[in-house]
Amino acid sequence: MNLEFIESGQVLKIKLKGELDHHSADESKVLIDKKISEGKFNKMVIDFKGLDFIDSSGIGFVIGRYKVIRKHGGSIVIVNANKKVKKILDMSGIGKIIEIK
Amino acid sequence: MQNNYVIFKIPSLSVNESFARAAVAAFCSILNPTISEINDIKTAVSEAVTNAVIHGYENNVGEIEISCKIKGQTIEVIVEDFGCGILDVEKAKEPLFTTKPELERSGMGFAVMESYMDDVVVLSEKDVGTKVIMRKKISEK
Secondary structure (H helix, E strand, C coil): CEEEEEEECCEEEEEEEEEECHHHHHHHHHHHHHHHCCCCCCEEEEEEEEEEEECHHHHHHHHHHHHHHHHCCCEEEEECCCHHHHHHHHHHCHHHCCEEC | CCCEEEEEEEECCCCHHHHHHHHHHHHHHHHCCCHHHHHHHHHHHHHHHHHHHHHHCCCCCCEEEEEEEEECCEEEEEEEECCCCCCCHHHHHCCCCCCCHHHCCCCCHHHHHHHHCCEEEEEEECCCEEEEEEEEECCCC
């Protein structure tokens, strides 16, 4: 999976491209958590536009990042989820704690 | 169509999760599935293989055997590991139940398999392994 960070003030936008599974989630979370630990962001925007695949490891990944940014008093929003990404997001009920646009 | 099948084995490395689901999807393409049906199968296979990697073998590397059979319009996928087994299969199937929350497991693996496939059977024995049998009928076009 390919990650792109776009920083704008206190907002960190993360564009995910490719496949979000157990393997890629484990690699990506290290990079993202390092960014968040800098302490300057209070909002994480996860952009799923370029995502071709997601399974339940992707849900665990999003909840994990939600917990990390919440420790810094921040929040998460998910944008550009396509139909197949929405299917698993809806099934997980993650929309109750994380905003999905 | 004559009964068709493919069987392959992979070491339980997380990097192989992507290959396993793509290989099953490629085999299924003979049945001319919709994009949505292919996505359902890929996702379910990914869940079963990920379970084998994380839970079946924990931190060790073992073998995962994946076999796919086509019977008429139905695809049957079997994902089998020879690892530690599941102590309580019914408990493991409960949505949001996980033995590894510290690894950011959502506990949704079996729920996804059951929702995305028509039929899921889990056979498991302690220290022998786990076999997940999943079936899905592909719509005729």
